[in-house]
Amino acid sequence: MLIRPTRRQFLASAAALPLAGLARPARAAVAQMSIGTRQIEVLGRAATVYGINGYDGQLGFYGRAGDRFQLGIQNDTDKGIVTHWHGQVMAAEGQDRSYTGGGELAPGAVDQMDFELTPGTHWMHSHQLSEQMLMAAPMICREADAEDIQEHVIMLHDFSFKTPEEILAVLGGSDMHAGGASGGMDMAGMDHSGGDMSGMAMPGTAMTDGMMVHANDVAYDAYLANDRALADPEVVQVEAGTKLRLRIINGGTATAFWIDPGLLASTAIAVDGSPCQPLAAKAYPMAQGQRLDLLVEIPPEGGAFPIFAQVEAARMRTGIVLATAGAKLARLSDMAEADSPNLDTSFDAGLRAVNALPERAGRTAHLMLGEQPGYRFTINGKVHGEDVPIAAKLGERLELMLMNTGMMMHPMHLHGHHFQVVDVGAGRFNGPRRDVVAVQPGGVVTVAVDLDKPGSWFLHCHHLYHMATGMMTEVLVS
Template sequence: MNRRSFISSAGALLASKSLYAALPMQNMQSSSSSHGKADHTLRIEPCTLEISPGVTVKTLAYNGQVPGPTLRLREGVPVTIDVTNASNDPDIVHWHGLAIDSLNDGAMEEGSPMITPGTTHRYSFTPKPSGTRWYHTHAAAYDNLSLGTYTGQFGFLLIEGREQPAHYDQEINLAIHHWEPSFVPMVETMREQSSNSPLTTGSDVGYKYATIQSHRLGSGEPIRVKQGQRVLMRLLNASATENVVLALPGHKFTVIAMDGNPVPNPKSVEVLSLAVAERVDAIVEMNSPGVWVLGSTLPKARDMGLGIVVEYAGKKGTPVWRDPAPAEWDYTQFANTVASTHAPDETFVLTFRDNGPKPGSKFDTWAINNKSWPDIDPLMVESGKRYRLVFRNGSGDQHPMHLHRHTFEVTQIGTKPISGLMKDVINVMPLDTVEVDFVANNPGDTLMHCHQQLHMDYGFMQLIKYRG
């Protein structure tokens, strides 16, 4: 079973209630819960969310809330999580950033089972590594923008290890999401609203609203802080397709971890960039009393709601926004500036391109080395060896590349060699090249893909398979 087969087998069902209706039932069976009570339970169900006064969105969520419940697990301690699907479509949960087995990882391309409506599936795994991970649906959406990561199916997954990331007085988890998606031409007006800034035209997804946590800017409770506090902010971009750039006037973010992994060179910056699915852990020193806006650097994005108020104790008034100084986002500033000392055993050069729409489709097909999922051969690896993936972006779009079940080391961006920066998502800018290394230390089918839902649905995926 695969995403592309949905289109070829469903045909006219593309506009119907569910693309999954065209799939063989034996591929959709979800295993029943094992005996005994699970450690955690999640329920996929319809949810009506009031994101600002008088503005509601209807979506799917976990346990009727957005984000879903924060799951705190202990590294190395086995856990069971029961997921009940109370929606009308088959679904699946991906445990993003964990080095677990393929069956429990939550990607149907790896063999994880879909959860049919009205059934409960038990995930059983031992969480590792520690750090800020997250969980979300890994279902396809295609032209149905009420499914997949366009919905409210996401939540923080915090894996606690022996050591704290840093000293802090308050912890705040902030998830970003965009709402009311629609297909729009990628014209100049759309580019002005999008942090993706694509260089090409074509069909894309636009949004009406944006939230941090579950509210638009100015709605919901502010972040309340005290002068002198050190606040740990965990920021997650849970959008389906939109990259974001954030600032908090009068303050700096000391980045201590990316995608849950400590950075070699913690550094203070005024602006944070988060591609789809990326996480940043940052310490913010609360040393500028007032009422501020933590939000997008784009005015139109803040108008959509992408922001939240930060209020110091004893301070009132209209929240203040000040544009930060222009700054280019540069991963290399958080890494070691020397090349990795580990040579790869093998290198895969992967070129990404937009192949345009297929006959009868208005959506572009994405290709890796001129082949699209599922008509693309897997990359074959051997356990214990080190592999270099050279991501060559031959398109005008940004691509947040995600590798399942493994963490990779970023070894070069453009012409600049670096080392020590460990991630599971890396944003590859238009016409740029990024190199990453991973050790094949977790046997089993492993999915690699662009995390933008529209790109993933239309071919931008490839499997990595272990030999033997």
């Protein structure tokens, strides 16, 4: 999954494609990417999942700063799909189906895409329950000033042999966006009509700073890094005495992780595809949908070095191994010695944006994040469909004050924009540029955004089942 320079030639050849906007439902003549099903093995069992494949058969898309995402993407499944180009802020509303009225890419149909790529570590995924079934892939645009060193992408997933509809039923919720969901595709080719769902819900409740908090409301069968569990991890060949850039994507639908580089010296250089002032930590929190670019240093003596991703507030973990030639590989446990902590805002509080927003006047929208009986998650007491969208003007500076009154962390994502974190409860600061921010239970986080393009832009929790059961609204820019 290394960045391949030959992709530039491919993108150049794609420039001759017709620019037809979103073609639906007619089938276009040419497609360079496809969405379909594939087989992987998890814990010794076969599983059918989705995949978003590039022209060369590899998952995802890789380009360079200045390139355009100018190609056709074809739906080779039998279900309608709502695609989302997460982090691609130069994509106009009509180039991303995940907005009100965006519709589905019909089976067999092709969307003709054409927009300039946003540099950084981003990703693509469906905006439906099918995201749980690995309908997601990297979408990397290598920065013009990226250091000329080896790079590797790590895509994290939480995995269940149950369908997302079964998971949601056990949680007690109902999907408010059911159109074009997974359609009941069975991930293991098994009949679940009378299956035992005991053990699906996970307790994970504790007291933190005097408040009851809860994490991991789905008990997954496995956690994957690049489609592999830690029992059989990916091993990446590296050279002793060199640096490596890890582009890490949390594609988990209901799981936050702590990234543990172990013995390696490490530095965060970008979050959510936006550069930050270098910051070193022993472990790095990643909420659902977030990305982390990490520089790690391979010691001159070489060896084998696991990079762990440990589940928030739990012992389960996944990861990959970086190894120099001839290094001995030890068997790794998928359980850490102790639970990791709950995510908090301490890492974001230490981050500083490289490209901070200029000081200017704006207005503030107050958003209360809550939960109701029946597994309903709300914004200002309303579920999506009952909510009042946030009306805004093109060019306006808008601040979103996100107040979490519930007991679960909410990773809040705004489509079409990169905001700046300006307050995590300890005073104003020039925090990181992001498109997903974690709001911990009882926490208040304020982000600022310059609304630079018209359209309907979803604002939602990136915990898939919280979004599906109501925690979504829109910012309407006109």
